[in-house]
Amino acid sequence: xxxxxxxxxxxxxxxxxxxxxxxxxxxxxxxxxxxxxxxxxxxxxxxxxxxxxxxxxxxxxxxxxxxxxxxxxxxxxxxxxxxxxxxxxxxxxxxxxxxxxxxxxxxxxxxxxxxxxxxxxxxxxxxxxxxxxxxxxxxxxxxxxxxxxxxxxxxxxxxxxxxxxxxxxxxxxxxxxxxxxxxxxxxxxxxxxxxxxxxxxxxxxxxxxxxxxxxxxxxxxxxxxxxxxxxxxxxxxxxxxxxxxxxxxxxxxxxxxxxxxxxxxxxxxxxxxxxxxxxxxxxxxxxxxxxxxxxxxxxxxxxxxxxxxxxxxxxxxxxxxxxxxxxxxxxxxxxxxxxxxxxxxxxxxxxxxxxxxxxxxxxxxxxxxxxxxxxxxxxxxxxxxxxxxxxxxxxxxxxxxxxxxxxxxxxxxxxxxxxxxxxxxxxxxxxxxxxxxxxxxxxxxxxxxxxxxxxxxxxxxxxxxxx
Amino acid sequence: xxxxxxxxxxxxxxxxxxxxxxxxxxxxxxxxxxxxxxxxxxxxxxxxxxxxxxxxxxxxxxxxxxxxxxxxxxxxxxxxxxxxxxxxxxxxxxxxxxxxxxxxxxxxxxxxxxxxxxxxxxxxxxxxxxxxxxxxxxxxxxxxxxxxxxxxxxxxxxxxxxxxxxxxxxxxxxxxxxxxxxxxxxxxxxxxxxxxxxxxx
Numbered sequence: 001x002x003x004x005x006x007x008x009x010x011x012x013x014x015x016x017x018x019x020x021x022x023x024x025x026x027x028x029x030x031x032x033x034x035x036x037x038x039x040x041x042x043x044x045x046x047x048x049x050x051x052x053x054x055x056x057x058x059x060x061x062x063x064x065x066x067x068x069x070x071x072x073x074x075x076x077x078x079x080x081x082x083x084x085x086x087x088x089x090x091x092x093x094x095x096x097x098x099x100x101x102x103x104x105x106x107x108x109x110x111x112x113x114x115x116x117x118x119x120x121x122x123x124x125x126x127x128x129x130x131x132x133x134x135x136x137x138x139x140x141x142x143x144x145x146x147x148x149x150x151x152x153x154x155x156x157x158x159x160x161x162x163x164x165x166x167x168x169x170x171x172x173x174x175x176x177x178x179x180x181x182x183x184x185x186x187x188x189x190x191x192x193x194x195x196x197x198x199x200x201x202x203x204x205x206x207x208x209x210x211x212x213x214x215x216x217x218x219x220x221x222x223x224x225x226x227x228x229x230x231x232x233x234x235x236x237x238x239x240x241x242x243x244x245x246x247x248x249x250x251x252x253x254x255x256x257x258x259x260x261x262x263x264x265x266x267x268x269x270x271x272x273x274x275x276x277x278x279x280x281x282x283x284x285x286x287x288x289x290x291x292x293x294x295x296x297x298x299x300x301x302x303x304x305x306x307x308x309x310x311x312x313x314x315x316x317x318x319x320x321x322x323x324x325x326x327x328x329x330x331x332x333x334x335x336x337x338x339x340x341x342x343x344x345x346x347x348x349x350x351x352x353x354x355x356x357x358x359x360x361x362x363x364x365x366x367x368x369x370x371x372x373x374x375x376x377x378x379x380x381x382x383x384x385x386x387x388x389x390x391x392x393x394x395x396x397x398x399x400x401x402x403x404x405x406x407x408x409x410x411x412x413x414x415x416x417x418x419x420x421x422x423x424x425x426x427x428x429x430x431x432x433x434x435x436x437x438x439x440x441x442x443x444x445x446x447x448x449x450x451x452x453x454x455x456x457x458x459x460x461x462x463x464x465x466x467x
Numbered sequence: 468x469x470x471x472x473x474x475x476x477x478x479x480x481x482x483x484x485x486x487x488x489x490x491x492x493x494x495x496x497x498x499x500x501x502x503x504x505x506x507x508x509x510x511x512x513x514x515x516x517x518x519x520x521x522x523x524x525x526x527x528x529x530x531x532x533x534x535x536x537x538x539x540x541x542x543x544x545x546x547x548x549x550x551x552x553x554x555x556x557x558x559x560x561x562x563x564x565x566x567x568x569x570x571x572x573x574x575x576x577x578x579x580x581x582x583x584x585x586x587x588x589x590x591x592x593x594x595x596x597x598x599x600x601x602x603x604x605x606x607x608x609x610x611x612x613x614x615x616x617x618x619x620x621x622x623x624x625x626x627x628x629x630x631x632x633x634x635x636x637x638x639x640x641x642x643x644x645x646x647x648x649x650x651x652x653x654x655x656x657x658x659x660x661x662x663x664x665x666x667x668x
Contacts, residue, residue, distance in 0.1 A: 080498035149580035252667035
């Protein structure tokens with residue numbers, strides 16, 4: 001048998017039908033659902049009189065729209081947001097799918113809840129009407145975002161019509177330097193490949209620096225595979241993975257655990273398997289990074305200066321010029337001189353316990369700069385509870401951060417957490433697009449530790465200076 | 468779904484690269500539970516001023532491009548979120564074809580589900596089409612799906628590739644779910660097999 005990549009193996013295990021032209025019906029093991037991209041899909045089922053084919057494999061949680069302030073127990077003020085969340089309440093009930101409503105302590109961002117509850121397991125196919133579904137690839141699951149029509153297709157048939165992507169390997173060799181995190185890895189990779197560099201590929205991340213990461217860090221890396229244009233990102237499961245999964249509410253138990261483990265241990269890329277594209281970065285070469293523009297590929301070490309648009313080529317010249325103007329920066333300006341007025345720690349990229357620990361470590365015994373608006377939005381109610389138990393919440397609050405309830409919040413600003421025009425935010429989220437965090441708002445992407453450092457100094461800051 | 472055969476209409480140029488789905492439709496408009504009526508907020512933040520009122524500089528607000536049916540866009544069009552509201556807004560505006568040198572994966576898929584034809588062309592052809600789109604309303608392009616050909620207003624013919632299955636579905640207005648349900652027995656068979664092989668799933 002010819003050697004296979006991890007992606008090949010998971011793909012082959014899920015093909016329910018292959019047509020002559022290579023179009024496949026790929027079976028879906030887990031379908032995650034949230035309130036923004038699903039109402040039209042459920043409506044489609046109702047109109048056609050179709051049930052959800054596998055409700056036991058379908059998990060819903062509201063996250064995009066939910067307020068993160070304590071008063072959300074009184075209901076959602078914005079009528080449109082309220083209607084979307086109420087529609088999900090009703091759809092979950094009518095179609096009999098697993099559901100974590102807003103008031104449930106397990107509620108949170110769908111990509112944090114899935115792994116936390118043990119729904120996401122190695123070797124699975126996982127989809128969700130959300131591009132950051134790539135997160136689940138950290139478990140060695142083939143996970144990607146889909147549109148609403150495909151949400152409806154999966155609800156009705158538990159399959160997707162797919163053609164296989166190409167294989168790409170991203171290897172991070174060696175060790176990371178102090179102050180460098182999973183977020184810096186994933187941004188550095190996008191800086192290398194560009195936001196379209198992964199288009200048509202599924203990426204497998206490997207190498208010592210990836211192996212050394214916790215599951216939280218691996219999720220951060222895979223989460224942003226989509227920002228590099230890839231359909232999905234994958235990391236082969238290992239002891240770190242099994243340890244994280246074992247004992248989770250929906251993870252297999254007893255004899256089933258042993259059977260699962262036996263299969264999971266076959267999920268690795270065979271020696272000599274073919275990759276269509278290979279990228280290698282040295283862990284030692286990766287610095288703490290920030291974005292300067294309005295595309296995640298606009299990434300540079302914190303020690304660098306804002307680039308000159310004329311130094312780019314092709315369409316990037318105009319794009320960079322537009323970005324720098326939108327961001328209110330000047331070519332040649334030191335990134336560490338850029339002042340911020342807002343700090344956001346949270347999102348499916350960096351809203352897990354390890355992220356909060358890393359930020360709290362920097363903030364301990366310190367205060368945020370006067371006039372700074374800083375908030376922590378834990379990725380789930382359980383992350384929040386754990387952070388309170390570990391004393392992290394007190395560190396954040398004493399430093400001057402707002403301590404919020406779980407949700408997507410200011411990552412995409414669909415709820416009341418938004419930037420005003422011209423406000424500048426150091427954010428641990430995943431997109432710095434124009435208007436992403438609020439119309440006219442300016443976003444610099446960075447790691448949780450770097451966000452904490454910016455909150456203290458009031459400007460983009462090399463976290464290594466505070467360590 | 469409506470059948471897609473041929474489009475003969477105004478093509479608008481948007482040479483900016485990396486036009487993301489937040490630009491195509493900002494999140495403030497994702498709070499709908501319907502698919503229709505989003506054309507008016509297509510490219511909202513570029514198309515309207517912060518204080519309201521149209522931005523006259525924006526291409527689709529110019530008299531020549533108000534009836535645009537074909538968009539010629541810069542590289543990596545549709546990157547970012549999976550929101551199908553992006554193609555819903557494009558379709559609702561009246562645009563039926565988007566041409567670029569590359570598209571983001573999820574957006575590309577979403578187009579076909581909504582009767583929009585996304586076409587990938589080589590850079591040299593893209594430049595020809597972009598020039599043609601800059602000519603305005605008197606210059607109409609033709610996109611013929613059956614023949615897989617784009618004809619510029621000057622009569623230059625450019626051929627394009629399209630996945631045969633997707634072409635078939637667009638030409639016949641076929642609904643994916645209905646087609647897949649015809650293969651129900653394959654799915655049953657797979658489920659039986661998988662429940663033995665991986666009972667923990």
